Every structure is written in C-alpha cells, then in structure tokens.
Amino acid sequence: MARDHMILSAFFFNPQGDHRMSWRHPRAPGREVLDFEFYRDLVQAAERARIDTIFVADHVSIWDSVKSGVAHYANARLEPLTLLSALAGVTKHIGLITTASSSYSEPYNVARMFASLDHISKGRASWNVVTSAMDEEARNFGRDGNIEHAFRYERAAEFLDIVKALWDSWEDEALLIDKASGYFANPDKVHPIDHKGKHFKVRGPLNVSRPPQGHPLIVQAGSSEDGKNFATAQADAHFAIYSTREDGIKYRQDINERLARHGRRPESFKILPGILPIVAASEAEGREKQEYLQTLLPDQVGIDLLSSWSGIDLSVYPPDGPLPPLPDESTFNGGRTSLNRVKQWSKQNLSLREIARKLANSGSVPTVAGTPKQIADQLQDWFVSGAADGFNLMFPLLPEDWVNFAEQVVPELQRRGVFPTEYAPGTLRDRFGLARPANRFAEQRDTARAVS
Numbered sequence: 460m461a462r463d464h465m466i467l468s469a470f471f472f473n474p475q476g477d478h479r480m481s482w483r484h485p486r487a488p489g490r491e492v493l494d495f496e497f498y499r500d501l502v503q504a505a506e507r508a509r510i511d512t513i514f515v516a517d518h519v520s521i522w523d524s525v526k527s528g529v530a531h532y533a534n535a536r537l538e539p540l541t542l543l544s545a546l547a548g549v550t551k552h553i554g555l556i557t558t559a560s561s562s563y564s565e566p567y568n569v570a571r572m573f574a575s576l577d578h579i580s581k582g583r584a585s586w587n588v589v590t591s592a593m594d595e596e597a598r599n600f601g602r603d604g605n606i607e608h609a610f611r612y613e614r615a616a617e618f619l620d621i622v623k624a625l626w627d628s629w630e631d632e633a634l635l636i637d638k639a640s641g642y643f644a645n646p647d648k649v650h651p652i653d654h655k656g657k658h659f660k661v662r663g664p665l666n667v668s669r670p671p672q673g674h675p676l677i678v679q680a681g682s683s684e685d686g687k688n689f690a691t692a693q694a695d696a697h698f699a700i701y702s703t704r705e706d707g708i709k710y711r712q713d714i715n716e717r718l719a720r721h722g723r724r725p726e727s728f729k730i731l732p733g734i735l736p737i738v739a740a741s742e743a744e745g746r747e748k749q750e751y752l753q754t755l756l757p758d759q760v761g762i763d764l765l766s767s768w769s770g771i772d773l774s775v776y777p778p779d780g781p782l783p784p785l786p787d788e789s790t791f792n793g794g795r796t797s798l799n800r801v802k803q804w805s806k807q808n809l810s811l812r813e814i815a816r817k818l819a820n821s822g823s824v825p826t827v828a829g830t831p832k833q834i835a836d837q838l839q840d841w842f843v844s845g846a847a848d849g850f851n852l853m854f855p856l857l858p859e860d861w862v863n864f865a866e867q868v869v870p871e872l873q874r875r876g877v878f879p880t881e882y883a884p885g886t887l888r889d890r891f892g893l894a895r896p897a898n899r900f901a902e903q904r905d906t907a908r909a910v911s
Contacts, residue, residue, distance in 0.1 A: 464879050465842040465872070466696075466849025466891065468556065468731055469505045469861060472516040474536055476860065477735060477853040479764070480755040484856055493537065495545055501858055502546050505553060508865035509873075509882055511890060512554030512585065513546075514678075514698075514851060515539040519563055520595035525763035526774075532760055540572050547580035554887040556585035556678055561615040563591055563600040566661055569618075570625035573675045574667040582671035582886030586622075587678040588694070590615050593767075612685040614658045619677070619693050621661050624652040626674050627898045628664030644668075650900045672886045673896040682710075683788070683799070691717035695893050696729040698851050700800070702825045707732060707846025729848040729891055732841075733824035735855050736834050738863035745828030752855055753816070761815030768818065769801050778812040781805075824853060831867040838868075839877050 474492035475482040491497045502513050517539050522528040539557040547555060555576065559569050569586070577584035590611035591597070597605045606614070633648035652663035679690035680698035690697045691714060701707050707730075715725045739745035758778065766773045770786050782805045788798060804814045827837050841847045854860035872878035883890050 462726075462848075463877065465838065465847070465877055466512075466729060466731060467510045467869070467878065468512040468514045468554075468849065468851050469501075469510050469865075470514040470516065470733070470851045470853045471857060471861075472853075473534055474857065476856040478752045478755075478855040479532055479760065480757075481752060481856045483755040484752065486859055487856060488858070493535070495542075497858075498537075498542060498546060499549050501861055502550055502553060504858070504862050504865050506550050508869040509879060510553060510852075510865065510869065511849070512556050512887065513543075514556040514587065515543065515558070516587070516680075517558040517560075518593060518596060519560055519591065520593055520599050522593070522595060522767070524595055525766060527757065527759045527763045531757060532764075540576065543584075544576055544579060547576065547583065550580075550583075552583075552882040554583045554585055554676070554890070555580055556587055556676070558587040558589050560589050560591045560596070561618040562589075562606055562611055563596060564618075566618050566621035566659060567625065567663075567665070570622040570665055571667055573622075574626060574665060574670045577670035577672055577675045578667070582888070584670070584672070585676035585678055585696075585887060587680060587698070588615060588619060589680065612689050616689060616693065617656050617658050621652065621654050621656075621659055623674055623896070624654065624899065625661070625663050625665040626670055627896075627900055628652055629668040630898050630901050631669055631673075634668040648900075669898070672888045673898070676887050676891065676893070687714065687717060690714075691723065691728065692721050694728070695888075696731060696891065699730050699732045700824055701732055704841050704844050704846045707841060708844060711845055727893065729893075731849045731851045732847050733851045733853050734838075735824055735826040735853045736864050736868065737826065737828035737855060737860060738831055738834060738867050739829060742829040742833060745830075745833075749826060749828050749855070756816065758812060758815070761818060762811070765801065765811070765815040765818055769798060773811060773815075776811055778815075779810045781808075782811050782814060826855075831871045834864075834868050835871040835875065838872065839875060842877060 471477060473479065473481065475487040481487050488497055505513055521534065522532055543555040543557050573584050573586050592605060594605050628650045630648035633645050635642045635644055649664050652661060654661045676696065677694045678696045678698060679686065679694040682700050699710060701710050711730060714728065714730060718725060718728055737745050737748050739748055762773055762778065771783060776783060785798065785802055785805065801814065804817060827834050838850060852864060854864065869878060873880050888895055
C-alpha cells in the first residue's frame with residue numbers, strides 16, 4: 460500500500476462502544492450484542508466504506524475482583540475467533556483482526572485457528588498477540604496470579620516463533636490433491652517442526668496447509684519497553700497509544716531505531732495509534748455527546764478501574780486527595796502501558812477522583828469530537844506528518860459513532876486523496892504493503908543445496 464493512503468481499523472472491545480459505560484446510553488444496543496446480525500451490520504457498514512479492517516479485542520475473563528466489576532462492567536462478549544469466522548462468510552474484502560492470548564493458549568491451537576480463518580477469508584486474517592495482564596485471567600487457567608511481566612514476553616516470543624513455524628510446516632507447493640497419481644501432498648514439503656524450548660515442546664506439522672498470506676498479519680498492542688521490543692522483533696503492525704502529533708513523531712523515531720536493531724526497515728511496520736472519534740454537526744455538539752457519556756459513569760467504576768491499572772487498592776484513599784505513590788514499572792506485573800499513563804496524569808495535580816473519571820471516560824487514547832471535516836483534519840495532519848500510518852478507531856458508542864464515521868468522515872478523507880475509494884486487490888498483507896513471509900523450511904533446503 461502506498462504511503463499516501465492511511466490505514467483505518469474499526470475497533471471494539473466493549474460491544475456497545477469503547478466508552479466503558481456506553482451500554483447505559485439510550486441508543487446503545489442491548490441483548491443483541493449476543494446476536495450475529497448486530498455484528499454483520501457493523502462489519503458490512505465498514506466494508507461499504509472501504510475501511511481496511513475490523514479489530515475485535517478480547518480478555519479471557521470478566522472483571523470481577525472489584526466491587527463494580529460484575530455490577531456495572533461485566534462486559535459479556537462473544538468469543539472473537541468464532542465471531543470472525545462467521546463474519547468472513549458475509550464479507551469479501553475487510554481484514555479480520557482479533558486477540559488471542561499467548562499466556563493462556565497453546566501454540567498449535569492458535570496456529571490452526573488463524574490458518575483456518577485465513578483460508579476461510581481468502582487471506583484476511585490477523586492475530587493480535589497479547590500477553591494477558593489480569594489476575595482474573597490467570598485464575599481461569601490454573602494460576603493464583605498473573606505471570607511475571609518479562610516472563611510473559613519471553614514466553615510470547617517462543618510461542619509466536621512456534622506458531623510461525625507451524626504455518627511454515629506446509630510449504631506452498633505441498634498440497635497436491637492429485638487424483639491421477641494418488642498423492643494428496645508431497646511428503647518432502649510437509650515438515651515436523653520438532654520444537655523443544657524453555658516453555659513449549661511441539662512436534663508438528665500443522666494439520667492445515669500454509670495460509671494464503673503465508674503468515675496471517677501479526678499485530679501487537681502494548682507500549683511498555685518489553686512490548687515495543689517484542690513488536691519490532693515480531694509484529695507487522697502496532698496498536699500504539701499517544702496523545703499528540705509530536706508524541707507520535709517521537710514514537711515513530713524510537714520504533715525505527717528498534718526496527719533497525721532487528722535488521723528491519725520502517726516500511727515493514729505499521730503504527731496505528733488509537734483514537735476515539737465522535738462525529739457531530741458542530742464542535743459544540745461533539746462536546747455535548749462526549750459530556751453526556753461522562754454522566755453515565757458511577758464514581759466507583761472509575762476508582763476501581765484506576766486501582767486495576769495502578770495495582771493499588773485506591774478505595775481506601777480519600778477520593779479528592781492525591782494519588783498515593785505508584786509501583787515501579789520494572790517490578791509491576793500488570794499492564795505497564797496503563798501504569799505509565801496513570802503516572803503521566805498523576806503529574807497534572809489532579810485528584811484521585813479526577814484521574815479516575817479521566818481514565819474511565821477516555822481510556823488512554825485521545826478523543827476527537829466535531830464535524831467530519833474537523834475529524835478528517837486531525838487524522839490527515841497526523842498521517843501526513845508521519846505520526847501515524849493509520850488509526851485504530853475506537854468508537855465511544857456503537858453502532859452510532861461507527862456508522863457516522865463510515866458514512867461521513869471516510870468520504871471526506873477520500874475526497875482529500877488520503878484514503879482509497881476501492882479496496883486494492885490481494886490479501887490483507889498486500890493492502891498493507893507488507894511482503895509475504897518466506898517459508899523457513901524452503902529456505903533451509905535452498906541454503907543446503909547452495910552449500911552442497
């Protein structure tokens with residue numbers, strides 16, 4: 460994909476929208492978030508607008524370790540790989556990104572599921588690799604608490620290498636289905652991987668032939684030091700978090716330096732910062748929409764969420780006083796990107812209550828509220844300046860904000876020539892301008908032949 464076209468990814472974590480209390484909005488969906496038709500209509504609206512991907516985030520638990528968790532924010536949701544497999548059948552072009560945990564999954568299962576989705580969708584699958592950070596998740600998988608932070612990333616690196624090896628375990632020409640000869644596959648081009656590492660032992664080969672993309676697109680979300688190092692070594696695209704164009708330019712410079720240490724070029728890695736767009740008839744109306752959502756938030760949810768992000772029970776502190784000292788990042792086993800965001804806010808002389816409201820209402824990404832032109836102005840400015848290759852669009856209220864963006868902002872970006880009017884041919888990798896990975900087993904054989 461040419462650099463003059465930004466990438467747009469329509470994201471959701473909460474099925475009612477990416478404001479944590481959007482489910483209370485009178486125009487928010489209700490029980491239909493458990494019905495396929497709700498998601499079919501969303502993704503088809505995005506595809507009509509030529510949006511590049513949908514991105515379905517996930518956790519493998521509910522948030523029930525705090526008072527307000529189940530009562531106000533249980534966030535029941537469908538299992539995303541099941542959902543995306545169904546959506547692949549009612550779409551033709553849009554990319555399908557979803558989360559699978561490297562902390563609480565097995566490499567063989569993940570490799571098989573994403574290879575299957577890539578085949579079903581004809582090359583549109585993408586895996587958002589996460590290292591799960593919640594104690595609630597750990598307790599669903601035989602542990603008393605979360606895995607230590609650096610250990611999670613060490614395990615994730617081995618996990619991802621195994622998955623890629625399994626995708627390569629069938630060379631591209633291995634599948635024959637030759638009825639005349641009787642050969643279903645060429646045994647010389649189907650390989651056990653025989654992996655024996657610190658965390659895993661996997662023989663292989665996979666029982667699905669190589670995916671159309673070679674490797675489904677790899678996405679990573681997490682801006683801690685471990686996260687950025689992992690992303691630049693392993694991923695194709697990065698869900699980043701920063702608040703200003705200047706921060707984005709500095710972030711890209713830092714990422715480029717890390718890429719160079721891995722022998723990679725900047726164009727091999729796409730940075731998609733999160734942004735919450737609220738489309739309105741005027742800037743004032745946009746602010747009104749944003750402020751209305753804020754009225755739906757119980758203070759307890761904000762305090763509990765801030766406690767979760769900081770690793771401290773803040774319910775015992777005066778809500779109108781300052782935050783207590785926060786944990787050191789190097790010893791923190793939760794989400795370090797979230798912790799660092801809280802530390803930034805703590806420097807602004809805000810009370811615990813004010814920070815909690817800020818966090819719960821906007822999360823860690825910036826909101827842009829206004830007319831389609833105003834929103835397009837900011838997206839174009841960040842893109843043209845090099846602060847972003849595109850955007851992870853986190854709509855506060857579904858389906859309203861999603862549909863308004865698709866029908867009003869996308870045409871404005873298309874008129875400016877910074878977003879395409881048609882999907883480019885090929886796979887999701889092709890549209891992102893990313894090379895199809897070589898097969899490691901074919902390369903090893905070619906190298907051996909050259910040496911001999």
